Amino acid sequence: AYTIGATHGYIYCRAEYPLALERLNIALAKMKEYGLLGESILGSGFNFDIEIKEGAGAFVCGEETALMASIEGKRGMPRPRPPFPAQSGIWGKPTNINNVETLAAVAAILQKSADWYAQYGTEGSKGTKTFALAGKIKRTGLIEVPLGITLREIVYDIGGGIADDKQFRAVQTGGPSGGCLPAEFLDLPVDYEALTQAGSIMGSGGMIVADEDTCIVDFAKFFLTFVQAESCGKCAPCRVGTRQMLDILERITRGEGQDG
Incomplete structure (x- = not known):
């Protein structure tokens, strides 16, 4: 936040995760108590605060533009890019949006170096x-x-x-x-x-x-039922295709499967 000059941050967490939300609130309260959040952090003159946004559980909000719409209080729906979040994000302001896993890795890399991180993993997939x-x-x-x-x-x-x-x-x-x-x-x-x-x-x-x-058919049907229900409906392959795929699996589970 200090590096890019951000003054406000959001942590987006599903409301269905009460333990995670409880722990996040405790952590933020401790940071404020220690002077690591709020006005003039550690006397530096730099201001930064973090707000927790509880999501309603829509799967599509894993997509960054849908997530930003949800934070703004709108329906979580993706939008075309450009503009990219770094150009125009939340409330139309430049936004740096990352998964918490990425931010955790960045902290370790800054502390211990990129070479340290790169010693783990494979040639094509580091860390x-x-x-x-x-x-x-x-x-x-x-x-x-x-x-x-x-x-x-x-x-x-x-x-x-x-x-x-x-x-x-x-x-x-x-x-x-x-x-x-x-x-x-x-x-x-x-x-x-x-x-x-x-x-x-x-x-x-x-x-x-x-x-x-x-049963792998039931296993696949379980996940496909979720994906079909959570489709935002914007593109035909997902909106129509998942319904057709689910119909096929439902026929198989009823004993009405057909040769392809």
């Missing part, structure tokens, strides 16, 4: 990545790993293996619009290039493990 590890696994939670680590290491070494010692079936990466990777991909290095080549995405770091009892 670390945080994942929300969930599903049929013994140890769930938020993890941070070097890019290039294998899915097997994440599932078995960090996650402790499949719950109830059942067999691994697949892992879904990249959030609701990501892809499912079956057992033959367990030794895949987790980086941007490898995941794309395997037919999935990194996305925001969702990682959901499925066991031998998971």
Whole structure:
């Protein structure tokens, strides 16, 4: 904020995450108590404050222009670019908008250097990545790993293996619009290039493990139902395509599947 001359910041958090909101409010109160927010921070003459904006849970607000519209009190809908946020963002003012994971990495890089950060990861994907590890696994939670680590290491070494010692079936990466990777991909290095080549995405770091009892059709239908409901409706491939895809999966689950 000091570097770019910003005077006001927003933390955007879904209202459905009350624990996160509680912790954020405590952290901001402590920062103000220590003189790290507000007027003339640490006697420097620099003013900066942070406001928490509670989102209503719309998936599309993960897109930066929709998120900015939501902060302004409007419906969270994407808009064309340019103008880019750095030119005209919130309230028409130049805006620097980043995922919290990026800001956390920047802080470490400024403290320890870019070379330090680049020692982790792969040639094409430097650094670390945080994942929300969930599903049929013994140890769930938020993890941070070097890019290039294998899915097997994440599932078995960090996650402790499949719950109830059942067999691994697949892992879904990249959030609701990501892809499912079956057992033959367990030794895949987790980086941007490898995941794309395997037919999935990194996305925001969702990682959901499925066991031998998971029906992959139902698994896919669950995520597609969410994506279809959350479509902003602006483009036909998403608005119409997700409905058609969901219809196909619903027919299959009713036993009415047809050969392609």
